[in-house]
Amino acid sequence: MRKLTFIILLISTVAMAQRGFKDSNRIGIGAGVTQLNIYTDNFTVTPEMGWIGGFSVRGNYYNNWQMSFGMFFTDSNFSIPTLKGLQQTQTSFKMSAVQIYIVPSYVAIEDHLNLEFGPVLQVNGKLGIDKDDENNLLLDQPGLIAKDIVDVSKINANFYVGINGGIKNVRARIGYQYGLTNFFGNLKNNDNVKLLGEKMKGNIGLISGQITIYL
Template identity: 80%
Template sequence: MRNLFFFFILFSCSVFAQRGNKDSNRIGIEGGVTQLNVFTDNLTVTSEVGWMAGLGVRGNYYNNWQMGFGMFFTDSNFSIPTLNGLQQTQTNFKMSAVQIYLVPSYTAIEDHLNIEFGPVLQINGKLGIDKDDENNLLLDQPGLIAKDIVDVSKINANFYVGINGGIKNIRARIGYQYGLTNFFGNLKENENVISSGLNMKGNIGLISGLITIYL
């Protein structure tokens, strides 16, 4: 994780130093909110609010096309219905991840509006849940408890599309990511999932709203 961050800083400084004479080649600090959903037939998922922050670089590429590169840290959340004893409750799951994106960007209005799309590499750990909720029974899958589904796939590929609009030094970015890989693919190794005969499949959907301040 630390090596990725240092690589990003070096890459950003290199781009800025080489092309910093143009207003549209800038390093930006970004932060904002997220809503994470998981599209699956195995569970009833409710999207919840989280956060995302990081650094991004965008630079001229060709004519009205630019290229964006960035690295973001996110804690994004979703919840599913469970039973804690005899009480029905929503159990919250937190996805802590690093996302690295390299996306083309079309300049619709110079210095004011860009349309972006492209791949995102996501590296995440196990889902986080409160210790008191680990043994909650999943309503949709009574043979499983909450901690049975935390060991999700660690490396995921997403596709991003969004718009980036505002003034030269401050932009608002609204985007959507769809997971191309099976977020629950790693659960095939869980003994309880195996014994229940489930084929767990899910694709993440992540909405983000960020503010970018360009240096």
């Protein structure tokens, strides 16, 4: 994955640089916060705050259009109501992921405002939970405990829309991602989920806000 990412970044940088000195080619480093929701009928999900950070390359493509390539790392969180012993509580789940995107953007105001949209490839591991919460009973699915739903789909496709605004070298980037794939698709392999006879389906909804510094 690291070698592939480096090759894509190198090609993107070289290709954008060929358009000349007048183009607004930029390498950006950004970081910010996220709020993760999962749209599903299987659980009552409460969005929680997380973080996101990484780098991007942005350059002119054609007329008022630019292309942007980026790789970001995120720890984003949500919670589900559970029963721990005799006490009802919210159990938090962490999604650690790498996101790679190549998206076009429309230059609404030169050097100040871009409108962005396009696909995002997300690679993530299992959901993370505190060890003490692994055996919490899921209130929405009494036949399952928290650790039964951590083995989610590892590769997901999202669609991103957002704005990138500010001054030439410092931008605020606000965006929304919707998951096109079934985030809970991999749960069909869990024996306890099979016993329920219920299809697990969920789609990611991720809001992010970042500050990007362009070098």
